[in-house]
Amino acid sequence: MVLLSGGVDSTTTLACAKRDGCELYALSFAYGQRHAIELQAAERVAQGMGVAKHLKISFDLTEIGGSALTGSLAVPKGRSAADMGHGIPVTYVPARNTIFLSFALAWAEVLGATEIYIGVNALDYSGYPDCREPYIRAFEKMAKQATKAGSEGAEVHLCTPLLHLTKAEIIRLGTELGVDYSLTWSCYDPTNGLACGACDSCQLRRKGFQQAGIADPTRYAGAANL
Amino acid sequence: MVLLSGGVDSTTTLACAKRDGCELYALSFAYGQRHAIELQAAERVAQGMGVAKHLKISFDLTEIGGSALTGSLAVPKGRSAADMGHGIPVTYVPARNTIFLSFALAWAEVLGATEIYIGVNALDYSGYPDCREPYIRAFEKMAKQATKAGSEGAEVHLCTPLLHLTKAEIIRLGTELGVDYSLTWSCYDPTNGLACGACDSCQLRRKGFQQAGIADPTRYAGAANL
Numbered sequence: 001m002v003l004l005s006g007g008v009d010s011t012t013t014l015a016c017a018k019r020d021g022c023e024l025y026a027l028s029f030a031y032g033q034r035h036a037i038e039l040q041a042a043e044r045v046a047q048g049m050g051v052a053k054h055l056k057i058s059f060d061l062t063e064i065g066g067s068a069l070t071g072s073l074a075v076p077k078g079r080s081a082a083d084m085g086h087g088i089p090v091t092y093v094p095a096r097n098t099i100f101l102s103f104a105l106a107w108a109e110v111l112g113a114t115e116i117y118i119g120v121n122a123l124d125y126s127g128y129p130d131c132r133e134p135y136i137r138a139f140e141k142m143a144k145q146a147t148k149a150g151s152e153g154a155e156v157h158l159c160t161p162l163l164h165l166t167k168a169e170i171i172r173l174g175t176e177l178g179v180d181y182s183l184t185w186s187c188y189d190p191t192n193g194l195a196c197g198a199c200d201s202c203q204l205r206r207k208g209f210q211q212a213g214i215a216d217p218t219r220y221a222g223a224a225n226l
Numbered sequence: 227m228v229l230l231s232g233g234v235d236s237t238t239t240l241a242c243a244k245r246d247g248c249e250l251y252a253l254s255f256a257y258g259q260r261h262a263i264e265l266q267a268a269e270r271v272a273q274g275m276g277v278a279k280h281l282k283i284s285f286d287l288t289e290i291g292g293s294a295l296t297g298s299l300a301v302p303k304g305r306s307a308a309d310m311g312h313g314i315p316v317t318y319v320p321a322r323n324t325i326f327l328s329f330a331l332a333w334a335e336v337l338g339a340t341e342i343y344i345g346v347n348a349l350d351y352s353g354y355p356d357c358r359e360p361y362i363r364a365f366e367k368m369a370k371q372a373t374k375a376g377s378e379g380a381e382v383h384l385c386t387p388l389l390h391l392t393k394a395e396i397i398r399l400g401t402e403l404g405v406d407y408s409l410t411w412s413c414y415d416p417t418n419g420l421a422c423g424a425c426d427s428c429q430l431r432r433k434g435f436q437q438a439g440i441a442d443p444t445r446y447a448g449a450a451n452l
Contacts, residue, residue, distance in 0.1 A: 055289060055290070057285055057286070057289070058285060058286070059283055059284060059285040060283070060284070061332070063281060063283070064281070064329070064332050064333045064336055065336055066332070066335060066336035088374045088377070092374055093332075094331070094332040094333075094335040094336055094373060094374070095328055095329075095331040095332035095335060095372055095373055096332070097372070098328040098331060098332075098368070098369075098372045099325070099328040099329060099332060101328075102321055102324040102325040102327075102328040103290070103321075103325060105320070105321040105324060106287070106290050106292070106319075106320040106321035106322070106324075106325060107290045107320075109292065109320040109321060110290055110291055110292035110320055129371065129372060129373060129374055129376065129377040130371075130372050130373070132371070134371045135368070135371035135372055138364075138367050138368040138370075138371045138372075139368050139371075139372075141364050141367070141368070142324070142361070142364040142365050142367070142368040143324075144364075145355065145356075145358070145360045145361035145364045146321055146323070146324045146355060146356050146361055146364075146365075147320060147321055147355060147356070148314045148318055148320070148355055150355065151314070151355040
């Protein structure tokens with residue numbers, strides 16, 4: 001099972017699960033994110049990668065709020081690399097990966113799946129706490145206690161093939177695995193279906209492609225070039 | 227913050243949080259449960275107890291399935307106490323408390339709440355793995371790693387005032403705290419707005435009231451008397 005947002009990281013992670021010989025089940029979430037356009041990318045990617053089933057779960061995190069991605073706070077633009085390297089930005093969505101992984105744990109138990117892939121990475125990332133290894137390991141321990149399957153001895157492993165890779169390394173790996181990045185979506189704040197080019201997510205993506213020496217197929221709005 | 231289903235346990239737990247001097251925030255879930263009527267009870271209880279806010283999150287676990295409460299499997303009726311004491315029944319919903327607590331963790335972070343109350347109990351219960359103390363402690367440890375608040379040193383505590391109480395003790399405690407159990411709902415498999423009297427949840431409730439020596443205000447369908 002793969003958590004699939006339709007971005008670079010989760011798409012590359014799906015390709016890793018395929019490389020590892022897994023039967024693929026993809027799980028996406030409509031949670032009230034301002035970039036719900038990413039779900040169209042997730043669908044394209046899931047189809048392109050031949051997943052056995054792609055499940056989309058819907059709920060509304062705008063009622064909980066606390067994030068620029070689910071509320072009225074503005075998405076920061078044009079932050080410097082130094083700024084992006086410090087602290088947790090306002091695009092952090094409270095407990096998002098915990099919510100996502102909880103649904104994955106439920107579906108994994110029903111399917112009898114023992115591997116949940118998640119595209120977290122702790123190098124070129126946005127500083128979110130629920131993308132770090134201590135969190136991943138703690139969730140795994142909790143998961144053992146949480147389910148009927150766990151109480152019967154089954155273990156669910158969280159597979160994090162990108163954890164120690166830079167964005168450029170991720171893009172190189174995905175390219176080797178045949179990922180078509182033109183299907184993916186990264187921008188947090190799209191306008192008229194175009195990526196802004198300036199939010200943290202766009203900047204990390206663009207820098208990653210540049211450093212990997214691979215052309216970024218994304219069409220960015222206006223003159224937003226690196 | 228209190229997870230509130232509208233049943234005996236979560237309602238008593240809400241009364242405990244009130245006793246403990248907390249400002250009350252109640253969180254309920256419409257997850258496709260066949261006894262969605264319990265949400266009306268949750269609303270009545272939240273109003274009666276004077277909560278500051280009652281939030282209801284909706285999502286559909288019927289797509290994930292794996293439970294008699296969210297699928298077409300029949301809810302077992304008239305099981306003996308011996309049967310109920312063994313194993314995990316088909317009314318188990320995969321990873322349900324993990325999903326519920328994940329949303330609670332998100333809302334707690336936004337509110338700055340440090341206590342999440344959950345009405346799990348490990349004596350007169352249905353054998354669900356996510357109602358046991360090792361699970362609760364593991365979730366707490368995971369939660370520390372999961373959030374921005376946690377990474378800044380804040381801790382979220384899971385408060386389980388009912389953990390070591392029998393159902394009769396829970397009902398006595400709630401009665402002392404002034405709980406109006408006529409507002410609550412327990413049945414997994416209601417018909418025409420009446421409790422069946424025979425599912426595990428009804429049986430545990432009825433036995434609890436009987437052992438507590440307190441009248442159960444529930445109207446049960448047909449001749450379903452103990």
